[in-house]
Amino acid sequence: MNLQINLTNKIGKGLFSTCYLQDDKKTVVLKSTDYIKECMSMGWFPFSKYFPIVEHIKDDLFKMKYYKRVSSLKTALNPKQYEIYKELRSLSIGYVKNPYNLMDAWRAEFNKVSNITMRKALNDALDGCGNYGTDIHFEISPRNVATNNGNLILLDCFFIKSQADKIRTKKNY
Numbered sequence: 001m002n003l004q005i006n007l008t009n010k011i012g013k014g015l016f017s018t019c020y021l022q023d024d025k026k027t028v029v030l031k032s033t034d035y036i037k038e039c040m041s042m043g044w045f046p047f048s049k050y051f052p053i054v055e056h057i058k059d060d061l062f063k064m065k066y067y068k069r070v071s072s073l074k075t076a077l078n079p080k081q082y083e084i085y086k087e088l089r090s091l092s093i094g095y096v097k098n099p100y101n102l103m104d105a106w107r108a109e110f111n112k113v114s115n116i117t118m119r120k121a122l123n124d125a126l127d128g129c130g131n132y133g134t135d136i137h138f139e140i141s142p143r144n145v146a147t148n149n150g151n152l153i154l155l156d157c158f159f160i161k162s163q164a165d166k167i168r169t170k171k172n173y
Contacts (some may be wrong), residue, residue, distance in 0.1 A: 003163050004030055005061065014156065017169055021066060030054075030062040033167075035132040036158050044128030048121040050154050052146075067146030067153060078150035083150050084115050088140045099161050103134040110138075125158060135161040 005022075007029065011136035012019040030037060036163040039045060041056035055063045070076035073085060092113070093105040107126055113119040121140075129136045137159050 026065045026066055032091050035160050037161055039128050044131055046124035047119050070147055076147040081152045082120050099135040103136045106130045129158050133160050137161050
């Protein structure tokens, strides 16, 4: 397969990844050092309508479907999906002194999620993330979710705290 990769049309940048819209306008390539992107591409995340399918291309490049930004999640999501989003936004583990207990703290919080399918998807994703450590954080906001036919897609909600701390420390020098 001769895959043409275009790294000129940058449409977003985060702590771990830079996102490039491809010429077909249907896919993006992520230039990323994110352990979770790797985890997703290796099949350790659940196959779920709530997560994108991430394909590892080579080295630090990953490919996935392009989800267009919406101006309002409330109007773009069907009502039940918007209720799930609001419930996820309300989750909080508070301060956890030992960062290696974050996985257990999030599991306890995810077990409160009323939608059984979402609860299982989150816990299965947490298990996948556990291949990279237990200092796992979950953060949900309009910038790291998308919609697909009225359904919620969790694009970039999980991260490894120690990896984020390491990158943030390097940027401060």
